[in-house]
Amino acid sequence: MAREFIYLVPEIIVLATALGVLVLDLVLGAKRKPLILALASVAGLLAAAGFTANLMGQRAIVMADMFVIDSFGLVLKVVILVGAALSVLLAVGFLERPKSHPGEYDFLIVASTLGMMVMTGSNNLLLAFLGIQLTSIPLYILAGFKRNDSKSSEAALKYFLLGVLTAALMLYGMSLLYGLTGTLNLTTIAARLGGIKTNDPVLFLGMVFIIAGFSFKIAAVPFHFWAPDVYEGSPTCVTAFISAVPKIAGFAVLLRLVYTAFPALTPQWTGLMALMAVLTMVTGNIMAIPQKDIKRMLAFSGIAHVGYALIALAVPGQNAMGALVFYLLAYSAMTAGAFTIVVAVGRVSHEHQITSFAGLGTRAPVLAAAMTVFLLSMLGFPLTAGFTGKFLVFSAAIEKHYVWLALIGVINSVISLYYYFGVVRQMYLTPARATTKMQVSGLVWLLIAIALTVTFALGIYPEPVINLTRHLVVLFARF
Template structure:
């Protein structure tokens, strides 16, 4: 049995176990952080050896293609940045910082598997491996809000996996196989016999997976959990977990429903409009920066689903590029929030007043990321939105692109509200806000990512096109 295709995931789980064991012996806690971040080099190198390999391994449960490899790298980078950004925050977990690092790594292993499988059982296991550690992480901090966030996340994650499982059961019943390619082959015939069951399965699957990507109307958990969870975990949830959800959704629907005579892209077009609009409108009235970013990320899920609404490889490529740019942008914004909130002890936008004078670089970094979320050059967000909307227009989805652009314009209001507070309002105290070295490194890396994805947009689009084409190869 050739285990090399999942060696990156195996090494990541091994690293997590190593961190837990080291936690028992090591007094200096900075060492643990160093081991977790530096250890990520091993899975990254192992993933490098998989570049260019394609095929189906381990009884068709693991897929290697440019799509899987691309996402494996992105998840590793996201995990590394979140770990670095947690450097100061882990003090609040007292004795549990080893477990904290380990759970982040375990969840990353699940996400990497989510992007590289097309078999129902493996999809379910990978999804739960990514989700259950996140529920624990959300509640790791000992306060009532974190507990509530963890409970809400776990209960709704359970509910969504129940929907997903039932949808999978129906798909299995219709086609007699758990392999997405086999399901794709069997569905046209099954649809002729029992169209109602197919529609039912589709609805259950969209509901189950819609939770992961926090698409309206399955978004209720997101603002509450984002606000209550420790901020680095919120960053991880809003970036890595959402990307993994989209990586899975894209592969699932383009493979299983490729030939089914059912209009699944239309479902995502409708969800896209709902998510964009609701996310942006509710973000207007938010006074807490984490809730604001939560609604902004619901709106982002709406933009990303424009890529699903065409159901073609061009749309998929736009989706992947947007995910990459969104990852750096949102991580940057959250890391800036982590650094600021740690010092001023508040997530209220009102307390960000005059921050430009107390911490010019931090305020500038946050502004840069918000500008990217808004989609103004020279940022990754601009390139991503341009590419995604242009792709939608090319696919004949002009109406969807127009709604997307209008929504982007609306979103300017609440992003600029934060920038205005930081630059134009008077600070309450003149005390400067300091930032520790690991967090500064993570913030710098994210901001550099936002800029570099913009500058090197063309070569990266080459990568995302290769990745999306590999999805449509039969």
């Protein structure tokens, strides 16, 4: 058993980082505290990412069959850790206000990240459930971090109540599955399902409930109702984190569940995923059109992107799995980039209406150009990450003869043109209300530069990453 701890080194580093930040918060003086705490968290998270990358290629199942080490999980863990590190940096400006509790903020982000790592690696429904709770509880609190803001409190409460409801539903599904198979271990469930009729209604109900619980984390329709209000009410740097990073872990746990535990029920869950993909794409895109608030608009656009990614889950296979990992990578880069700019604009205009972007083309030309790139990428414009992602997902669907699903995806991308260009029109064609140049901090520039690099790299020269996702990304349990 002691030798198994080597596989848990990344998780242990993240835990130590979380605790270290709390202690550091107590001993540090007030001067430059947010920045020092953020750098400490980033150092810990990046060290964990390094160790995770070092484990790449290993395949093991450790801690009494609870925790699985495979390259699928390891790749996603690296993305999660890097995303979390960038989110911590993004919040430095927000935490530099007086009485902002930077230590608690960074602790909660790191603790939530640990939960996502547990989710990504869990081979057991109990551990997956606990991972989701460890991810969610800090997020509920982060959503309500602006204590004196009623919208922030509303966001926290809505997120919490819907989260608890889906947690109960998920536990109910797990108990049904336990009643049928007598185990919570994903691989054992798959083995025991051999003796059970696959059209058993209880089995289907249990699976649907568990998928429903996981779908809440990725905000797939019909479990998306929390997303717009939480995105709008939370501090924007929290929104940036919620919109990108936990969704990666949510997809990881969802994919591991259906691929590992339910290979016998493939027709049932692919149908379910296809249905959810269509509902999620259509709802997200239609609802994004009338939004006046940029955070709500990006919330619905994020829902639409979850729909595109769900297409990759609806068509099982190695290519689709690779496409999903690629899409998640592209999605987090462009979403994080867009939200970083929303944070920068919000710090000057103190509001998040789409009209607050008016005249950005003259007030901050580089910022406006970067925003245009991220929006084009979300649209799926060639030479950007979004295009390659959508191309991979749609071609994986066509390859498995799901042409109609790919077609709905393409039609939805065309619909999204309308609301993405609404923002571009504001930036370049509407005159600015204030004419002063915008001041943007160096840290924000750094984050935008990273997001831009990833967005362009995955768009212009995606071959290395595609090869990585095609060949290296394998599950421990092969289907």
